[in-house]
Amino acid sequence: MPRLAIYPGSFDPPTLGHRDVAQRASRLFDGVIVAIGANSLKTNLLSVEDRLRALASCFEDLPNVQVKAFDGLLVDYARSEGAAFIVRGLRAVSDFDYEFQVSMANDQLAPEIETVLLMTSWEYSYVSSTIVREVFRLGGDLSGFVPPSVIKIMESARNP
Numbered sequence: 001m002p003r004l005a006i007y008p009g010s011f012d013p014p015t016l017g018h019r020d021v022a023q024r025a026s027r028l029f030d031g032v033i034v035a036i037g038a039n040s041l042k043t044n045l046l047s048v049e050d051r052l053r054a055l056a057s058c059f060e061d062l063p064n065v066q067v068k069a070f071d072g073l074l075v076d077y078a079r080s081e082g083a084a085f086i087v088r089g090l091r092a093v094s095d096f097d098y099e100f101q102v103s104m105a106n107d108q109l110a111p112e113i114e115t116v117l118l119m120t121s122w123e124y125s126y127v128s129s130t131i132v133r134e135v136f137r138l139g140g141d142l143s144g145f146v147p148p149s150v151i152k153i154m155e156s157a158r159n160p
């Protein structure tokens with residue numbers, strides 16, 4: 001059985017840290033689905049279509065990584081894809097509380113699905129989509145935060 005993992009997130013926009021986590025997951029699993037989930041608590045900068053394009057541009061060199069979007073519960077989506085693993089990235093201890101809580105909830109809902117927390121490279125420990133959105137809004141240089149292909153998609157979303 002191929003070992004398939006879902007790497008879910010809002011990816012609004014995808015950052016160098018997200019790419020780093022997906023790359024690590026692609027070495028651990030036979031296949032990785034990077035999946036955009038709706039998070040109703042967040043206001044989106046990029047549409048789902050733009051995020052799909054941005055993510056696809058990040059993983060062109062990783063043949064075992066696919067990019068998709070889902071609605072509803074993550075564990076239902078993971079089951080529908082036949083994935084036995086959920087991957088999430090940890091930048092610092094401050095991420096742990098939330099990830100621990102969500103992984104316990106997911107474990108309660110779907111005990112057969114294992115959550116795997118991967119540490120992001122230290123270089124990206126400060127990078128978040130929230131910070132990227134703020135720097136973008138204020139016209140700052142995004143090159144240390146997101147891949148060049150994502151900057152292009154963000155700029156064309158601002159000036160269609």
Ligand code: PNS
Binds near residue numbers: 011072073074102106
């Ligand atoms: O990048 P984010 O915003 O931390 O990603 C959050 C996401 C999309 C992974 C999360 O909101 C999610 O899994 N949403 C689907 C609904 C769900 O299953 N929630 C977890 C059970 S409480």
